[in-house]
Amino acid sequence: MTQTTEAAAAAAVPQPPNPSRSPRRIHRAWFVAVVTFVTIIGAAAFRSLPGLLIDPLHQEFGWSHGTIGAAVSVNLALYGLTAPFAAALMDRFGIRRVVAVALTAIALGSGLTVWMTAPWQLMLCWGVLVGLGAGSMALAFAATVTNRWFVERRGLVSGILTAASATGQLIFLPVLSWMIQAYSWRPAAVTIALAALAVVPFVWLLLRDHPADVGLKPYGAREFVSKPAPATGAARRALTVLGSAARTRPFWLLAGTFAICGASTNGLIQTHFVPAAHDHGMPVTAAASLLAVIGVFDVGGTVASGWLTDRFDARRLLAVYYALRGVSLLFLPMLLAPSVHPSMIFFIVFYGLDWVATVPPTMALCREQYGEDSAIVFGWVLASHQVGAALVAYLGGVARDVFGAYDMVWYASGTLCAAAALMALVIRRHPATAAPAAA
Template sequence: MNPSVPVAPRQRIPKLAPKSMFYGWVVVGVAVIAVLMTAGSRAAPGALLVDMERSTGWSTSTLSIAASISLVMYGVGGPLAAFVMSRIGLRLTTVMSLLLAAVSFLFSARTESLWSFYLWFGFGAGLASGLIASVLGATIANRWFVDRRGLVTGIFGASTSAGLLVFFPFFTALAANSGWRRSLEIGAVLLIATAVPAAWLMRDSPADVGLAPYGGSPEPTRAPDRGLFRRAVRRPEFWLLAGTFMVCGVTSNGLVGQHFIAHATEHGFAEVTAANWL
């Protein structure tokens, strides 16, 4: 039995969308695919590094600058996403992020200059993935669910890891067979394809489809607590969490994710084999 409480007629549920379940699960399903795709795009720098270096003649250190810019923008995208979502909503933010990632991949695939490569592969793709990869899941879990909130948060966390798990070997195999430029073009097509169901099915809140949160009742909209961050930075727990996440990101994404495949090939491993191990 659906534990949500209807608060208005349900005509606002999109046509052809499932109506036999709480609509929040539809939003979760679409958002999980979007998070998986944008988080998976984070695999591109490490997965394509060997073929990029081979085909362009650019050095590993030169190409790694783009990856470093991408990581920084990925981090910047988190707090920026909260601001953007509060202004234009979850659906538009998600679609915008997916399209920005697609455009960045397409322009990166056609670039011949380093400054253009840094702009699109570094700033554009990094910001696009950061806009939803770390914030969207928590926002959906809190807006759409009272019961099962922990489950939903866990699902989104798993989708981020699954994106890397799937796209490291996927991009590496494509680059080995078709080149890194074609790999980015295929990635752009997949991102655009993901934007279609996001635009069609995602909704910003249960009220948009005439429902209350799963397991809860309608709550009055509260203004954001603008002093929350200032209070948080005064707490040592905040810096402990921030520091541990920074170490995790630098080591897993910045060092291992970026350089493992290239390092493994120097020791005689095939690129796809190294990607599968990673």
Template sequence: MTDLVLPRGSCRRPPSLGLHRSWMVAGATVLALLAAAVAMGAPSLLILPLGREYGWDVATVTSALSVRLAAFGVTSLLASAALNAWGVRRVACAGLALTGTGIFASLAMTQTWHLVLLWGVLVGAGSGLTSLVLGTAIAGRWFEARRGLVVGLFGAAASAGQMLLLPGLAAATDVLGWRAGILMPCGLLAVAAVAAMARMPERPEDVGLLPYGSRDPRPATTSLPTRPSTWRILADISGSALFWALLGAFAVCGATTSGLVQTHLVPFCADLGIRPLQASGFLAGMGLLTVIGSVGAGWLSDRFDAGWLLFWFYGVRGLSLVCLPFTDLSFAGLSLFAAVYGLDWIATVPPTARLVLARFGPERTPLVFGFMLAAHQAGAAAAAYAAALARIDLGSYLPSFLAAGALCLLAAAAILPLAARRDMPL
């Protein structure tokens, strides 16, 4: 059954006769985030096939992937302004179109600059537009209740989703070749674009509805509310200590997940005599547990204080990293570490989004999250490089794990008192 819509200007809350339209919008957003994440991760599976066909070495291919990460970070910063100027539907479709164009056009590439342009610039920029910046904007506009759960679903789609779907893509590539393999993310991107066009209005008021769970019957007028400029938002948030604490914490989040563990867990296990196949199984298990952890963290964020949740999530992550070198580093011990880390991997995203929405407001949240995603990528890049240097100079990854654990504990201690304050300048 469909929602009853309110006439323009009506203040009466519509009765619910079925699934609220907000959940359809959330479903379309999950599909968009999932499609972009799969397309973002797919090129990493094609390094060896491209090397065999074109004679490109690993450094040549990975240079394009580095450009992709940089383009993702830059575009995430610009996504907030794009959302205000173009709206969520146009931004989502533009991001999916850029990503799909980059993937599909690579079927005909023959030169290395084609690779950099298509997989680096287009795929990176398109994925940046279709990131958690978009997801937090949707959560802020369409949900008053269950925001934490919704952001948890978005985080699971953006991060864990690609871990779960990329093995199937890898199998298709092995059997049918890399060209047939990349048609799969192209098809997923096309389906996501159609869903965004059909199920992603700009705001609930545009279709005569209230946000899900709203108890404030606001009028659905034809005029849009005045939105603060990007520069005004920057001026507002730059004076907030909470903003800087969350920015630093997200850099630590990136450093300790994709920067350290995702990049270096397999070689770390190799140093311990664990075969790559078994080590990759740790990462696969983390992918499944990340979905559970992200959705569970979203559920908790709707019921408990976000500051305390962040304190515990960063604290548990830090303790697991600090304690790891003092265990026997057996296969069973590493399996337990992988289980804890998988549940905690994206758990910090829902309470962070919940806290940002509550303190900075829905209009400022996309820009704030854009900066946070950029900090996340910067932290990941710095940690990946620093851990490699530590392994070369010190002959061990253990100092890197200890340093990462200390950073998590510092982030936990920094966020809690600031999150508890209510005298924010915004």
């Protein structure tokens, strides 16, 4: 009788839902990953437009390549510098609120550009508003979702979420280039604003901040993890984590390699490939389509990189990625021509596979070195990525104005990639990973 009473009392005590009771049910973490993927696709539209804007704005307003490149550089710099604070804000206010506000800022900044008449307005709308909004849901967003919802398959998930940006590029680049050629750049800017707004209700209704919100364990976790209390002092925490990480050697090596990554992708190819190809007589739509093809292979390359990161040394993977990227950039000036030929297609496929393959191993090294602070540390590393992109976006435009061609920019970026490969190899493994203690 006593045992029956005790059993009834135990049954009356509320227990956290146990996902193990439904072993064949798809874990909610994968649905959250899908929502995150679609959200990043919607926000990725803005990243497709800068390279397409340079020639139309130069022709309509007479602004120099350097002036337009400066606005793009502000966008890229704020994109990166906002990321670590966004990760801390997500800890304070939740992922849904931060991402919804960020998407609204992107829509506002992109929509207002249709009325601009002066360079400072381009700086304010496209540089500041879109830069801040995009930075608030940059790769730190993907890192936060991955760290909270997954214990297993983190490398694979981070690769998939990183590939979402390339998928967005694949979707929007051909459409935006066609709009600009057929009508003007203004309908393209409005399209980006509408795409960002369309994702807001999707985020608000379907995204959840933490597995505990729905009574689940993170995917692959053995124990239920309670939702932590909202962290106060988001900015202070971001700066505190930076101060702590900056006293370690791996942080500067990761930041340096990722700065070169940004310089050779967002700052160089994404911003200047279309005008550089157009300089050689290639139609803008053809050049934009080549960038879209980069997006196709970027998806496969990034997901494969996540899979490899779960199995091999992340440092060596980074070294291989940067070395191959540097070699390909050294050959690019010889490949640009009025029409698309097999050698150019090979470059595009090769570069696409390598485009952001560096992200999963970089995330993994941040987790290995900095543990629970890894999302914020990765935000600061991402800031260096975007600062490198911003510098090359501006200096590439200046070099085009001064030399009349982009050749020196390609050669310099290829050399930097070789330096990044060497930097990746000298990162030391974290003792807990290199020599795990016996349990």
